[in-house]
Amino acid sequence: MMASQAKRISFIALLATLALIFSYVEMLIPFSFGIPGIKIGIANVVILIALYSYDFKTAFSVNFIRIIVAGLLFNGFFAAIYSLAGGIISLVIMSLLKKTDKFSIVGVSACGGVFHNLGQITIAAIIVQSPKLFLYFPVLIFSGLATGIAVGIISYLILNNLPKDLLQQ
Amino acid sequence: MFKKADIYLYIILIVIGLFTSYYVSSLNTPGTTVKITVDGELYGNYSLDTNNNITIETETNYNVIVIEDGYVYMLDANCPNKICMKHSPINKTGESIVCLPHKVLIEITGGEEYDGISS
Numbered sequence: 001m002m003a004s005q006a007k008r009i010s011f012i013a014l015l016a017t018l019a020l021i022f023s024y025v026e027m028l029i030p031f032s033f034g035i036p037g038i039k040i041g042i043a044n045v046v047i048l049i050a051l052y053s054y055d056f057k058t059a060f061s062v063n064f065i066r067i068i069v070a071g072l073l074f075n076g077f078f079a080a081i082y083s084l085a086g087g088i089i090s091l092v093i094m095s096l097l098k099k100t101d102k103f104s105i106v107g108v109s110a111c112g113g114v115f116h117n118l119g120q121i122t123i124a125a126i127i128v129q130s131p132k133l134f135l136y137f138p139v140l141i142f143s144g145l146a147t148g149i150a151v152g153i154i155s156y157l158i159l160n161n162l163p164k165d166l167l168q169q
Numbered sequence: 170m171f172k173k174a175d176i177y178l179y180i181i182l183i184v185i186g187l188f189t190s191y192y193v194s195s196l197n198t199p200g201t202t203v204k205i206t207v208d209g210e211l212y213g214n215y216s217l218d219t220n221n222n223i224t225i226e227t228e229t230n231y232n233v234i235v236i237e238d239g240y241v242y243m244l245d246a247n248c249p250n251k252i253c254m255k256h257s258p259i260n261k262t263g264e265s266i267v268c269l270p271h272k273v274l275i276e277i278t279g280g281e282e283y284d285g286i287s288s
Contacts, residue, residue: 107175
């Protein structure tokens with residue numbers, strides 16, 4: 001019991017660090033579609049792998065640590081709030097979809113991408129007190145879908161190529 | 170890697186996306202007025218037809234908004250992420266540029282009266 005708990009904690013720390021590095025790498029890539037705030041979200045590969053290899057709790061911890069530390073280190077307080085809203089909503093949705101066992105990891109990730117964007121725009125609309133931001137809705141659905149599928153495919157390939165005993169509890 | 174239910178999921182999301190983008194594009198016509206809101210309160214309305222430079226200054230923050238040839242954009246700001254400055258110029262109703270750290274919102278509207286702050 002003690003040993004597995006210690007292993008879990010160290011894995012959360014390891015995955016959180018990895019996710020943080022991905023966040024940082026993504027920040028270094030200059031990458032613009034003319035609409036600000038759209039990015040691939042490579043760090044979500046780590047979150048997705050945490051969700052599939054462990055459970056919701058682990059993925060949540062990893063994501064929470066990543067967003068808070070990334071906020072403190074480079075993104076700033078506001079970015080952390082948006083990321084947190086998007087991250088939590090998308091993780092809940094992905095966890096629910098995964099539980100139905102009807103969707104592949106790519107489908108789960110695509111839906112997670114869409115809801116990540118919708119969570120962020122909701123918080124943004126609340127902060128600037130303007131529902132007009134929801135006019136970005138269609139753009140966010142398509143970009144979330146595209147980035148979510150990309151993240152899902154990467155995660156699928158990684159999960160299939162990792163040594164099976166590496167992530168066993 | 171793919172399951173049948175995935176396809177339905179993608180189709181549903183794409184249909185929702187297409188439907189909303191059709192709805193949004195039907196709302197978007199070239200606007201006449203630039204409405205600037207700071208922290209939820211109206212800062213001012215400006216004509217989109219007149220070239221203009223608007224500087225919003227508080228004790229620590231500043232945003233420089235430029236109206237030029239019927240388009241609005243954020244020229245300069247001292248916010249940490251500069252996302253507002255990366256936004257391409259806007260001219261259609263419903264479009265907006267947001268500077269979230271400063272809670273500055275630039276919107277295009279049509280037909281509203283603009284006041285005389287501009288000159």
